[in-house]
Amino acid sequence: MKPAIVITGASSGIGRELARVAAREGTAMVLIGTSQPDLDNLAAELGRADVPAQAWPVDLSERDAGQRIEEKLTQTGVYCDVLVNCAGFGVFGPAAETDRDQHLKLLDVNIRALTELTLRFLPGMIARHRGGVINVGSITSSAPGPKMSTYFASKAYVGSFTAALAAEVRGTGVTVTCLCPGVVRTAFFERCHVGKTWLFKLAPRGNALAIAEAGWRGFRAGKRLVIPRLIDRIIVTGATLLPKSLVLWLVAALMRPAGD
Numbered sequence: 001m002k003p004a005i006v007i008t009g010a011s012s013g014i015g016r017e018l019a020r021v022a023a024r025e026g027t028a029m030v031l032i033g034t035s036q037p038d039l040d041n042l043a044a045e046l047g048r049a050d051v052p053a054q055a056w057p058v059d060l061s062e063r064d065a066g067q068r069i070e071e072k073l074t075q076t077g078v079y080c081d082v083l084v085n086c087a088g089f090g091v092f093g094p095a096a097e098t099d100r101d102q103h104l105k106l107l108d109v110n111i112r113a114l115t116e117l118t119l120r121f122l123p124g125m126i127a128r129h130r131g132g133v134i135n136v137g138s139i140t141s142s143a144p145g146p147k148m149s150t151y152f153a154s155k156a157y158v159g160s161f162t163a164a165l166a167a168e169v170r171g172t173g174v175t176v177t178c179l180c181p182g183v184v185r186t187a188f189f190e191r192c193h194v195g196k197t198w199l200f201k202l203a204p205r206g207n208a209l210a211i212a213e214a215g216w217r218g219f220r221a222g223k224r225l226v227i228p229r230l231i232d233r234i235i236v237t238g239a240t241l242l243p244k245s246l247v248l249w250l251v252a253a254l255m256r257p258a259g260d
């Protein structure tokens with residue numbers, strides 16, 4: 001069995017850039033998302049005869065997704081050496097007025113699939129004393145998010161889960177890292193229709209490749225938490241130090257339509 005880097009959310013945005021950065025290491029790649037053409041294009045770009053890149057379309061909201069991924073890895077003759085959980089999306093709008101199924105699907109992708117894949121592959125990494133996990137969280141993990149309640153809460157879970165695992169694996173030769181970007185230029189905001197808010201208008205936007213490079217570098221350096229940009233480290237510190245009521249008011253204000 002040969003090692004492979006398994007990346008979810010590889011068809012777009014930060015995940016695609018993480019795949020490009022990880023491919024520089026010359027390890028086999030498994031690229032997961034739902035958009036087959038985008039995955040195929042990336043696999044063609046990154047794959048080499050000696051170091052293949054495979055495109056696996058998998059809907060991570062489906063209950064058997066983790067099992068199917070593990071079985072296919074075994075059939076392909078590779079094991080998950082590094083797992084990058086980047087797939088995720090947001091639902092914008094008051095919780096009581098938005099589609100319940102979409103919120104539950106968000107939890108399935110942002111939390112359940114991330115947790116299941118981590119729990120499936122982490123024991124093997126620990127046994128081999130190598131590899132690790134990058135979970136893509138967000139600076140939203142440091143505040144509650146009116147109008148994006150489940151998304152902010154899902155990222156709080158990712159941050160907490162990942163920090164705890166990082167402590168558990170210390171000294172095993174395995175690294176577990178939470179990559180926490182602020183606002184990044186990707187399809188994310190169009191997809192959840194958050195576009196006309198003050199948040200989108202005012203927030204300084206990062207570049208997905210720079211975020212991916214910082215995340216991968218931090219992971220290889222054994223860091224538990226990577227918040228790539230200074231402005232985002234300041235925002236997280238502010239959200240942690242300010243009274244929760246003020247943070248809630250600020251986030252709610254940022255989520256209002258720009259121009260109100």
Ligand SMILES: NC(=O)c1ccc[n+]([C@@H]2O[C@H](COP(=O)([O-])OP(=O)(O)OC[C@H]3O[C@@H](n4cnc5c(N)ncnc54)[C@H](OP(=O)(O)O)[C@@H]3O)[C@@H](O)[C@H]2O)c1
Nearest residue numbers: 009011012013014033034035060087088138183184186188
């Ligand atoms: N953009 C930001 O400002 C920002 C900030 C902080 C954190 N993040 C986090 O970064 C991660 C990547 O987001 P992005 O900004 O790069 O957005 P993006 O361009 O929309 O990428 C989202 C990725 O998640 C995949 N995905 C979504 N639902 C899926 C499902 N059911 N099954 C399989 N894959 C699924 C998408 O695949 P398909 O398109 O093929 O379905 C796509 O590859 C997310 O976890 C997001 O929460 C983003």
